[in-house]
Amino acid sequence: MSRSLEQWLAYQQGTHGLSIDLSLERVREVAARLGLLEKRCPVVVVAGTNGKGSTAATLAALLQSCGLRVGLFTSPHLVRYNERVQIDGAAASDAALVAAFERIEAARGAVTLTFFEYNTLAALELFRHAALGAMVLEVGLGGRLDAVNIIDADLAVLCSIGIDHREWLGSTLEQIGAEKAGIFRRGQNVVLGNAAMPASVWRAARELGCRVWTAERDFSWRIHGDGSGAESWDYRSEPCTLLDLPAPALAGAVQYRNSSSALTAMQLLAVAGACDQRRIARGLTSVALPGRFQVVPGDVEWILDVAHNEPAAAVLAGALAARPCEGKSFAVAGMLADKDVAAVASTLDPLVDHWLLAGIDDEPRGLDARALQARLPPLRGTIELATDTAAACARARALSSPRDRVIVFGSFYVVGPALQWLGLY
Numbered sequence: 001m002s003r004s005l006e007q008w009l010a011y012q013q014g015t016h017g018l019s020i021d022l023s024l025e026r027v028r029e030v031a032a033r034l035g036l037l038e039k040r041c042p043v044v045v046v047a048g049t050n051g052k053g054s055t056a057a058t059l060a061a062l063l064q065s066c067g068l069r070v071g072l073f074t075s076p077h078l079v080r081y082n083e084r085v086q087i088d089g090a091a092a093s094d095a096a097l098v099a100a101f102e103r104i105e106a107a108r109g110a111v112t113l114t115f116f117e118y119n120t121l122a123a124l125e126l127f128r129h130a131a132l133g134a135m136v137l138e139v140g141l142g143g144r145l146d147a148v149n150i151i152d153a154d155l156a157v158l159c160s161i162g163i164d165h166r167e168w169l170g171s172t173l174e175q176i177g178a179e180k181a182g183i184f185r186r187g188q189n190v191v192l193g194n195a196a197m198p199a200s201v202w203r204a205a206r207e208l209g210c211r212v213w214t215a216e217r218d219f220s221w222r223i224h225g226d227g228s229g230a231e232s233w234d235y236r237s238e239p240c241t242l243l244d245l246p247a248p249a250l251a252g253a254v255q256y257r258n259s260s261s262a263l264t265a266m267q268l269l270a271v272a273g274a275c276d277q278r279r280i281a282r283g284l285t286s287v288a289l290p291g292r293f294q295v296v297p298g299d300v301e302w303i304l305d306v307a308h309n310e311p312a313a314a315v316l317a318g319a320l321a322a323r324p325c326e327g328k329s330f331a332v333a334g335m336l337a338d339k340d341v342a343a344v345a346s347t348l349d350p351l352v353d354h355w356l357l358a359g360i361d362d363e364p365r366g367l368d369a370r371a372l373q374a375r376l377p378p379l380r381g382t383i384e385l386a387t388d389t390a391a392a393c394a395r396a397r398a399l400s401s402p403r404d405r406v407i408v409f410g411s412f413y414v415v416g417p418a419l420q421w422l423g424l425y
Helices: 005-012 025-034 052-063 096-108 115-128 175-185 199-207 254-268 277-286 308-319 341-351 369-374 390-397 412-421
Strands: 043-047 070-073 085-087 134-138 153-156 187-190 209-213 219-223 231-237 241-245 294-296 302-304 329-333 354-358 382-386 405-409
Touching: 005 096, 005 115, 005 390, 025 096, 025 115, 043 052, 043 175, 052 070, 052 153, 052 254, 052 277, 070 115, 085 115, 085 405, 096 115, 134 382, 153 254, 153 382, 175 199, 175 308, 199 329, 219 254, 219 302, 231 254, 241 277, 254 277, 302 308, 308 341, 329 341, 329 412, 341 405, 354 369, 369 382, 390 405, 390 412, 405 412
Parallel strands: 043 134, 043 153, 070 134, 153 187, 187 209, 302 405, 329 354, 329 405, 354 382
Antiparallel strands: 070 085, 219 231, 231 241, 294 302
């Protein structure tokens, strides 16, 4: 009897003994059996502590605007698993994913796979049959031992290095940088979204003979304004200069950096139209990625952001400070147990008047509200506990008045349910 998508996802949670098992041997073996290691189109792998989802989505939109059929693989999802696998901006159907899982199951034999490894193989399987012009693959965790790294990409993008996933990647920037630079290949073009990379990243690129294109060195951007609104901007690199581009559809000053990295990656792929002003403008303004400084206007403004580590919280704090609130700021926050709760809360506390702590009960790593509170440092804002995101959002709406704002952050497992509660998904 065939399984539904929901049944397949439940089944995949138990076929391997660990939820995360960073290795490539098992997933590469199954991929080889399925014929997925043979490249049929240019491939870009995008990694980084923060910014990789936005950069990958922007690159896919830009490639589509130049006439390519694009496969985009990202993780995790906000609401529906299908979001993870997209072809030309459309999420994979339940039927397509189920068919891919059936083929993977038939091929794997006695090899066990984690949930994410099934996910990666399903994306590659669907992309193989889609007659793509390009593939954009976002790393799930780290880089060197992430399932995505079974593919030898034509180009690598490394957006940023920050402290996160210590138990898997190491406790220092040098260790984390070495893990993320594991996506590099010999002689490859590499785009670095930030010049402030640890020595381990530069060393890996040098040892492999990579041609490195670095933000604010080999490509740059200039915003006509303060970066907080819909300003035009200029982009400059060796391949081309683009003036008076429209603001990226994704909000926040950091998106100019991410968009510039994506533009550079596209030009290095030598895509026809990569310097076409009209096509680039269309791509920049068509990017859709919920939950990245997503602003929902109204008498009470809602801002939703999946920031879940200290570097991302700092970017969110900067974006919030650039968008002053006339009234009070309420925070709906929930986090996973493997995150640095104290660092994230401390970074955002100066901008929050009242905290509503939401429990996460649909993920094994989720913290309930009391456990989350126990990890908080002393905060200036008052604190309330809520059983889940919906209850926290309802309480925020009840407490808020016109000109106030509600900031939802801390996890995909909070932002996704909040978007559903707001009726936006």
